[in-house]
Amino acid sequence: MASTRDDSSRNGVDVAALSATADAVRGNPAAAAFQFRAHNEWISGTHNRGTIHDYSGGGEERTHERTFQFDADHPAVLAGRDNGPTGPELVLHALASCLTAGLATAAAARGIRLTEVRSTVTGDLDLNGVLGLDPAVRNGFGQITVRFTVTGDAPADQLRDLVEHSRARSAVLDVLTNVVPVTIEVATV
């Protein structure tokens, strides 16, 4: 069945690689354990720089093919110099990227050729929380909304179902809609 699909229906997804990873993971907890990492260095004010390069998975230490560096900052209205997006904006970007990758992977698995996938993610935040002005207001987003536009060679209900599959499998959606234990350690040298 799979061999009858032409390459365009793969949407650029390496389905064979994903199958190989799934085969390695099945029944092998050590292969399934991944650890992702981000390193950060403060520059000045609210401006800091993140580096993403090393991770582990499948029982071995790994590195990305390149070192990814991203500046983050606050805009002037939030005491910064606007050298990069804020952390909350990066969360919205992370959510869009995770859902989009999952959608394309699901389409490849189903032999649906995509032609366009666009999305806008909005997050509503009340500054009374993050500024510490009202203890009843949370620091983070009170609501996040994702709006997708999807086109491809399939009926609308099948395209919508790709988004549904992506929602069900998204690692970033999970950490936003469920609680994650976060431990913070500090060394002062």
Next chain:
Amino acid sequence: MASTRDDSSRNGVDVAALSATADAVRGNPAAAAFQFRAHNEWISGTHNRGTIHDYSGGGEERTHERTFQFDADHPAVLAGRDNGPTGPELVLHALASCLTAGLATAAAARGIRLTEVRSTVTGDLDLNGVLGLDPAVRNGFGQITVRFTVTGDAPADQLRDLVEHSRARSAVLDVLTNVVPVTIEVATV
């Protein structure tokens, strides 16, 4: 009191701007309402590109001084071509950047001159979840750990207290350690 602190104790934080924003927000719900946004375009496979530029806040539409664009992708082991970090890695970067900005802001408010702030954030993930191999395993991180190294002109307990303040006010930490309602809408054209 504030005027006796030299500029270096501000750590590059525009404390006056932050005070002005807090004054505008107090007792004015419209001024406190911010909406952050990320736009995303699928490129190929798991590769997609995020754009962060427009947002609203303080009762008006705003834009960052520049347009920030970031590619995201999966590594080969997860069916991608490694053109950028994964969504989960971007979440870790967002958390580090948010906590670091908050730490620097707290130091500025307290007149503590920072000399170095570094952090590594790790997130542990079991692929059985995200690959759909075991319904009992969550898709996202089961544990996130942040390790800070902080140096500056203050005793260790005061430097640790800066991290504690940042933890208490972080918008990104909030969305990871508490539940956010996420709505997903789809248009097929």
